[in-house]
Amino acid sequence: MERVIYLDNNATTKVDDAVIEEMMPYFGQWYGNPSSMHSFGGRVAKSIQEARGRIAELLGCQADEIIFTSGGTESNNTAIHGTLAAYPRKRKIITTRVEHPAVLSPCRQLEQQGYEIYELSVDRQGRLNADELAEVLDDNTALVSIMYANNETGVIFPIEEIGALCRARGVPFHTDAVQAVGKVPIHLKDSTIDMLSLSGHKIHAPKGIGVLFVRRGVRLVPFILGGHQESGRRGGTENVPGIVGLGKAAQLAQQYLNDENTRVRALRDALEAKILATCPDSMVNGDRRNRLPNTLNVSFEYVEGESILMLLNQFGICASSGSACTSGSLEPSHVMRAMGVPFTAAHGSVRFSLSRFTTQEEVDFVGEKIGPIIHRLRELSPFVKSA
Amino acid sequence: MWDYTEQVMEHFLHPKNVGRIENPDGIGEVGSLACGDALTFTFKLGPDGRIADAKFQTFGCASAIASSSVLTEMVKGLTLEEAEKITNRDIVERLGGLPEQKMHCSVMGHEALMAAIANYRSKGKVPAAAPKTGRIVCTCFGVTDDEIRRVVRDNNLTTVEQVTNYCKAGGGCGGCKGQIEKLIEEVQGEKVRKLRSHPEPQPRKLTNIQKIALIQEVLQQQVRPAMRAHGGDIELIDVVGNRVLVAFRGMCASCKLADYTLKEIVEAKLHEYVSPDLTVEEETDTAERPAAGGEN
Numbered sequence: 001m002e003r004v005i006y007l008d009n010n011a012t013t014k015v016d017d018a019v020i021e022e023m024m025p026y027f028g029q030w031y032g033n034p035s036s037m038h039s040f041g042g043r044v045a046k047s048i049q050e051a052r053g054r055i056a057e058l059l060g061c062q063a064d065e066i067i068f069t070s071g072g073t074e075s076n077n078t079a080i081h082g083t084l085a086a087y088p089r090k091r092k093i094i095t096t097r098v099e100h101p102a103v104l105s106p107c108r109q110l111e112q113q114g115y116e117i118y119e120l121s122v123d124r125q126g127r128l129n130a131d132e133l134a135e136v137l138d139d140n141t142a143l144v145s146i147m148y149a150n151n152e153t154g155v156i157f158p159i160e161e162i163g164a165l166c167r168a169r170g171v172p173f174h175t176d177a178v179q180a181v182g183k184v185p186i187h188l189k190d191s192t193i194d195m196l197s198l199s200g201h202k203i204h205a206p207k208g209i210g211v212l213f214v215r216r217g218v219r220l221v222p223f224i225l226g227g228h229q230e231s232g233r234r235g236g237t238e239n240v241p242g243i244v245g246l247g248k249a250a251q252l253a254q255q256y257l258n259d260e261n262t263r264v265r266a267l268r269d270a271l272e273a274k275i276l277a278t279c280p281d282s283m284v285n286g287d288r289r290n291r292l293p294n295t296l297n298v299s300f301e302y303v304e305g306e307s308i309l310m311l312l313n314q315f316g317i318c319a320s321s322g323s324a325c326t327s328g329s330l331e332p333s334h335v336m337r338a339m340g341v342p343f344t345a346a347h348g349s350v351r352f353s354l355s356r357f358t359t360q361e362e363v364d365f366v367g368e369k370i371g372p373i374i375h376r377l378r379e380l381s382p383f384v385k386s387a
Numbered sequence: 388m389w390d391y392t393e394q395v396m397e398h399f400l401h402p403k404n405v406g407r408i409e410n411p412d413g414i415g416e417v418g419s420l421a422c423g424d425a426l427t428f429t430f431k432l433g434p435d436g437r438i439a440d441a442k443f444q445t446f447g448c449a450s451a452i453a454s455s456s457v458l459t460e461m462v463k464g465l466t467l468e469e470a471e472k473i474t475n476r477d478i479v480e481r482l483g484g485l486p487e488q489k490m491h492c493s494v495m496g497h498e499a500l501m502a503a504i505a506n507y508r509s510k511g512k513v514p515a516a517a518p519k520t521g522r523i524v525c526t527c528f529g530v531t532d533d534e535i536r537r538v539v540r541d542n543n544l545t546t547v548e549q550v551t552n553y554c555k556a557g558g559g560c561g562g563c564k565g566q567i568e569k570l571i572e573e574v575q576g577e578k579v580r581k582l583r584s585h586p587e588p589q590p591r592k593l594t595n596i597q598k599i600a601l602i603q604e605v606l607q608q609q610v611r612p613a614m615r616a617h618g619g620d621i622e623l624i625d626v627v628g629n630r631v632l633v634a635f636r637g638m639c640a641s642c643k644l645a646d647y648t649l650k651e652i653v654e655a656k657l658h659e660y661v662s663p664d665l666t667v668e669e670e671t672d673t674a675e676r677p678a679a680g681g682e683n
Contacts (some may be wrong), residue, residue, distance in 0.1 A: 099397045174575035263486065304423065305447035332423070347446075380405055380452060382427040383420060 003316040005362045005373065008059070010151050010179060010353035012293060016204040018174030023206070025103030026241040034238055035229065040337040044240055045178055049248025057252040059196070061213055067230050069241050071210035072178040072199035073102040076145070078212050078223040078234070079174040079195045080106050081144040084115075085221035087172075090142035096128060097338035098152075103145050103176055104334075108189025120146070125287040125337045126155040134165050141171045148180035148196075152335040152351055159334040163192025172218055178202050182253035183260050183292050194218045200242060204355075205249035228237075256356045263265035264354050265293035267363045271352060272296050274363075277369035278361075285341060285349060294354040299336075299345035303377040303385050308350050311373045317366055320351050344383070392483035398453035398618065403460055406442045415502030416516040417495055422528055422555070424451045427515070428499035430462065430507075438462050438470060443499075450482075450489040454496040457481050467504055473497065473540045474525070475553075482489060490553045494538055524566050526652050527559025527612050532570055539574045560612030562656075598661065599626050605660045606633070610653055623651065624670045632659060634670045 006014065015239035032041035034048055049063070056063040069075045080093070080103065095107055097119040111117045118136050120127055133144070143168045148157045159175055166173035174195035177186065182203040188196065193220060214233070226235020231345050276282060281301040300308065305321030312319055332346035341349070352366070378384045391399070420426030424447030433439030441462050443455040458478055462470045475493040479485050485493060505513040511665035521533030538544060538553040547567045551557040557564050572579055593601065606623055614621050614635075622630040633653060654667040 302420075302446065304447050304451075307399075307452065312447045314400070346425050347420065380402060380447045382416070382425055382445060383406075383446055 005315070005317045005366060007354060007358065007362075007366065008318045008320050009350040009355040009358075010351065012201045012207065013204045013355055014357055015201075015206050016249060016252055017254060019205055019248045020247045023241040023245040023364055025245050026159070030240075034240065044306075048238060048240065048243050051243045051250075055198075055211060055250040057215060058181070058186075058254045059198075060189050060191075062189075062216065064231070065188075065213050065216055066243045067212045067214060068113075068238060068246075069210045069212050069232050069234060070208055070239070071201070072100075072176065072197050073210075073211050074224070075197035075199070075212035076102040076174075076176055078105055079197065079214075079220070080110075080143065080145060082220040082223045083172050083174070083195075084095040084110070086219040087142045090140055091339070092118065092138070092140045092142060093253050094118045094120065094133065094136055094141055094144045094146075096120045096122065096125065096146055096157075098122055098150055098335045099145070100151055100176055100178075103147070106235065107145075107301055116140070122338050124157075124340050126150060126285065127216060127290070128157045128162075128334070130158050130161045130165060133162060133198070137171060138166060139169075141169070143172050145174040145176065146177045148177035148186075149292050150286070150335060151179050152333060152349075153339075154179070154292035154296045154353075155286045156180065156290050156292065156384065160192055163194075165193050166194075171300065179292060179295075182257065185257060188213060188215070191355045193363060195220070200246045200249060203246075203253045205246040206242055207248045209239050213244070222315050258287060259356055261293050262295050264356060267358055267360060268352075268354050269308075270295055270360075271367055272298070274367035275370055278367070279374045282374070283345065285339065285345075296352045296354075297305045298352070299341060300348040300350065300374050302346050302381045303348045303374060305348055305350055307377050308348065311377070312350075313367075315369050317369065320353075321349060354369060389449070390484050390487070391453075391486070393543045394418055394457070394481070394483040395450055395453040395485065396450070398456040398482070399449040401453055402443075402456040404440075404442045405444065407444055408440055408442050411503075413503035414508030415499040415504075415506060417498045417502060420446065424448065424682070425478065426451070426495055426499045428455070428458070428496075428503050430503055432467075432507075437464055447492065447495075450485050451492040451495065453482055454485070454489050454492045454581050455499070456476050458496040458500060460615060462500065463483055471504060472528060473500065475538075476542060481482050483667050487549075487552045490542075491555050493555055497532075520560040523558065523652070524570070525556035527541070528555040530556035532566075535567060536568045536574050543575075545571060545575060545579050560615070562609040562613055577619065593662065595626075601661045602626060602657060602665075603632060606653070609656045609660065613652075629662070629664045629666060631667045632670045 001018050030044050032044045034041055034045035052063045052066050055066050069078060069252055077297055093110065093115060095103055095117065106115045120128055122133050124155055144162065146157055146162055148159055163173045172194045173192065175193050176197045178197055178199040179202065180186065181198045194215045196213040198211040201207040222233050227236060229238055272284060276297055279300060283299050285297040309319060309321050332343065332349065336346040392397050407427060408429040412432045413430050415428045418490055427444045430438050430441040443458040443459050445452045461473060461481060475497040478493040478496050479490065500657040502515065502517045505517055506515055519531050521531035524530060524532050526533060532555055535550060535556055539550060542553055544550055544553060547557055547564050550567050550571065557567050605622060606621055619635060622634045624634055650667050650669055654665065657665045657667065
């Protein structure tokens with residue numbers, strides 16, 4: 001494939017060149033173990049502290065509230081299992097039907113072990129109703145875990161309102177913010193969030209590094225046991241290059257936050273307008289007024305997602321679909337189903353997710369190609385009664 | 388990313404015989420929007436009794452489109468007796484292979500061809516979308532025991548995973564995997580029987596408390612996952628003697644199961660796992676739940 005137009009940034013992102021540059025010395029040159037009792041290792045420990053500081057700055061929190069993990073999935077698992085272990089008498093978790101599998105899977109396993117899992121519903125626009133949370137919060141609730149913004153639709157949830165409800169009941173509140181960080185301003189110091197998950201590879205750092213923010217004073221039992229790293233909160237020798245890279249990526253994310261919300265948002269809006277104008281029977285999934293600036297989820301009725309992706313792929317255009325046509329999961333995504341998107345539209349949903357590297361020219365190119373692709377597939381479809 | 392062969396990509400990017408023949412001799416429709424793929428196949432016979440023209444319309448992934456396209460090429464020039472001998476394996480071979488998880492696309496092509504031939508032979512009495520025969524095993528995708536037996540036989544399948552790849556059965560909530568295993572044993576006999584040994588559930592006399600607990604367990608493990616996979620849910624309201632009162636929630640309307648009411652599916656599961664004496668009743672107004680243990 002020659003040309004790649006990458007509009008799948010909610011899946012993963014390009015590692016920024018500046019991030020790679022910052023990481024490089026920590027492979028061959030500064031490879032010491034930060035826990036070692038020599039200054040060669042001690043130097044590395046300093047770099048980790050520096051990175052921790054940069055991330056704390058992006059999130060508006062204290063450096064000692066940052067725990068490095070292997071990524072979003074580990075952060076979510078740690079928040080869930082670590083909180084339950086801290087409150088062994090409480091047997092209920094509240095989450096949503098549209099969470100990422102990194103939250104839903106551990107919850108469903110816990111349900112098998114006797115925990116009560118309450119999944120809040122969303123409306124047709126993918127919006128959460130905080131009143132429903134208020135109704136089900138009780139003294140038996142060990143944890144509320146609700147994503148900051150949805151990975152498929154980009155819909156942003158009323159996180160502070162949710163956090164305030166939890167705080168009033170004295171229930172710890174965790175949010176999976178892997179899609180929100182770098183796109184939405186986050187200031188944890190003045191927030192009601194107790195724990196927050198962040199993933200490196202969603203913000204132009206490499207895969208395999210993430211963060212769990214744990215507010216000072218929030219009780220959490222370590223999930224991965226081993227050495228005394230991360231002040232005894234997460235065992236295992238630190239992923240030093242990853243941590244250093246994430247530090248740089250956090251610094252860049254802060255710099256580009258405005259760009260994401262102005263230039264990238266305008267590109268996304270232009271792509272959206274072009275698609276709706278050139279593809280009849282298409283519609284945007286998710287609340288358009290309250291969405292991540294980079295995400296666009298469109299349903300094309302009567303055509304199937306994989307076919308659309310394969311034809312986009314012919315032009316080097318990378319996107320993803322809410323419909324995974326494998327025999328293991330032939331059904332449309334749980335997010336589309338929870339929103340009540342009709343089957344006719346859910347199977348043909350495509351997500352375009354932009355980044356700060358996306359250009360006007362790329363968006364124009366995709367906007368030109370998508371119309372003919374949809375038209376062509378509809379000609380094949382038995383559900384279109386065309387002339 | 389799927390590892391498709393050149394032939395699959397060729398038929399996907401440049402599909403042959405797209406469309407619908409006007410006044411066809413035979414028409415077959417399989418699949419549905421709800422299931423994620425669907426195919427309409429039409430053919431016309433020539434004066435020599437051979438298939439002179441065949442066309443398709445497909446909603447589905449690349450391999451579904453390629454399977455349909457290649458099928459229309461394969462049947463042209465054949466007599467119906469010859470066309471009938473085509474199996475999904477032949478479609479797969481002509482495509483140079485399909486990923487295991489996409490085998491159901493070839494099965495769908497084969498089913499559409501069979502449906503179209505049946506439609507012709509019955510002079511239109513068998514409708515294009517022929518009613519399914521057999522008993523529904525996979526409630527998520529509406530796959531019957533007859534269909535499962537056929538893919539097992541035609542493709543010499545020995546595992547549940549294979550069956551899922553070939554006809555989707557078991558690919559939703561997974562609650563029917565035990566039944567699929569039994570069907571494989573039934574078709575394949577000794578070849579697979581010694582691979583596994585599952586004790587038959589023993590019929591037993593249940594106390595009331597055991598019965599309610601078991602009903603809860605079956606609903607939780609066998610029924611709820613299927614319902615949730617479709618964006619719905621079920622709640623046990625009460626058990627009064629052998630009457631099981633349940634309430635359905637969420638959206639379960641727009642799927643294939645419309646023919647089979649949810650009540651029947653739940654009842655079948657409870658008969659199988661708890662007791663054949665149970666009847667399921669749907670509680671429509673959950674605002675007025677009967678008091679626990681109350682006879683009404």
